[in-house]
Amino acid sequence: MLVFVIPLKSPQVSRSWERVTKLFERCIKSVCNQTSPNFRVVVVCHEKPKIAFTHPHITYLKVNFPPANETNPVAQGNTDKGRKILKGLIYAERFYPTHTMAVDADDCVSKKLAEFVNRNSNSNGWFINRGYKYQEGSQYIYLKRSNFYKMCGTSNILRYDLNNIPEQAEYNRGYGYYKYYIDHEQVRNILKSNFNAIKPLPFAGAVYVLETGEHLFYDSKRLKFNIFNRRLLRKSIINEFGLYNLSSSVLTTF
Template structure:
């Protein structure tokens, strides 16, 4: 079984909680659109978002973590994210997952993931080398042919034991304590050094949503692609990733 972990930022640290909620609702619909029912979703949040979508495979965990004691706002946000991912991974144990995947709350994922993992229960895992990048409202989508996992946090699927969970997890530590769960681009090499090499997922696994107004990093430069990597956002891609256009609001 594949368990998705979605860390959701708090209203306190959102530029627009309404926007965060919209993005999250699309994300959770995408995650739950799997072609196999052999999955669960754990959302870790300070406040449960008010959305209309419900699914029996979703579990919400609310936390009251204090803001991270970091001077850099990006490190502060990353630490909060790391705490929530760790919390979700610990909770996931009760579902006896074969694999877990952290998903950023504004991204979309392929509906083929759960079925693929179900067919390979003993694998060490996969990293998404090829995926898509999308700017909200565009009629185009961009293919990222290599190194998708280095830029997008929705990228690693690991066998549950390879999360290397601490026996007594702590949720009041600094950035370094949660680094393994945050530095998504380094997981592949870390596991390779432990002789647990994860493989490249054999199909595009996720859509990285850019310039939402809620990204931790200014990622507008990551839309500067060659025109040869651009294609029309067709219905097939929309259906596979649950990528629909969000309503506008002021």
């Protein structure tokens, strides 16, 4: 059983809650489009978004700790995200997961993930080495051939016990307490040093959506595209990742 954990920012700190909601609805549709029914989704939020999409495998877990503030937007935002991921991971235990995956609420994932995890349930887990970059509204998508996990938070699938969940979780701690859940690019090396190495996922596992206007950390280098990695956003990619144009409520092909 694979449990996806999606931390959703609060309306109070969103530049556009309407935009956040649209991005999240596309994300959750993508996550729930798995080819195997053996998955669950835990969405951790301050306020449940108003979307038309529903699915019996989704649980909305509302939190009551204060949302991030504008004192230090990146640090505060990461702390809020870390708190929500930890909360979701603890809640996920009731589903008896073999593995969990944190998913950023504006990204899309392959529909093959749950089926792959079910077939390899004894594995330590995987990091997404190969994935896609997508600039919102484009008719093209770009293949990131390696090191995808270093740029995108939707990148690690871990055996449940390797999440290093504390015996008594504390939610009033700062950024450092949650670094393991937030610093996605470090997880691979940490687990390797502890003799629990995870493997590269053998297929492109996620789409990192750029220029949403809601990222905590913006790095202009992530927008650099290699024309040799450019692909038309064809129906096969749209169907696998659920990546439709946000200006439309239906899948769009090019």
